[in-house]
Amino acid sequence: MSRRDPAEKKMLSYTRDRRNDYGENDKSSRKNIRRNKRTPNRSDRHRERQVLAAATGPVVAVEVAERAELRLLAKKSMWMTKRWRKWRDAPLAETVEYKLRRRARTGMVDPAVVEARIERIHRRLP
Structure with missing residues (x-):
């Protein structure tokens, strides 16, 4: 591996290094990414539990179970977007x-x- 001169290092730094420009503290992303991935799953479980609760109880009609299954599938595809x-x-x-x-x-x-x-920055970029 050859040594890099300072100009090449600077050019690589400008192109490869990244900075958080989303507008929040970059350290908070550690918590917020997990939270934002967790919340939709939690709401999906809550919604599925509510739909399935309507279909529980004595089996009177198969239509009730089928209707609940259709509601689950329809709303799940809508939520995926x-x-x-x-x-x-x-x-x-x-x-x-x-x-x-x-x-x-x-x-x-x-x-x-x-x-x-x-x-000067643009001159250093490839």
């Missing part, structure tokens, strides 16, 4: 460019300096 999905993090170059532009927009930094920095 409402699942929570993870959102990937943004590349470091995009995040840095956004922060620089925001600083120029709010008057924290001279816009000419910001454009020079952004141009």
Whole structure:
């Protein structure tokens, strides 16, 4: 394995490194991802239990059981489209460019300096 020069390391860092741009604390994702995957499953179990409770008891008619089964299958297919999905993090170059532009927009930094920095970032990208 050959050694990399600092410019190549910087270019790889801008393209490969990712930053959370979702707007929440990046450490909270450890809990929130699990919670967001857990909640729909819990609501599915709750809904199935309610539907099946209506079909329990003495077997009077097969139609009641069939109707409950149809309700379970119909609502399950509808719920599958409402699942929570993870959102990937943004590349470091995009995040840095956004922060620089925001600083120029709010008057924290001279816009000419910001454009020079952004141009330097784009030169380092492949």
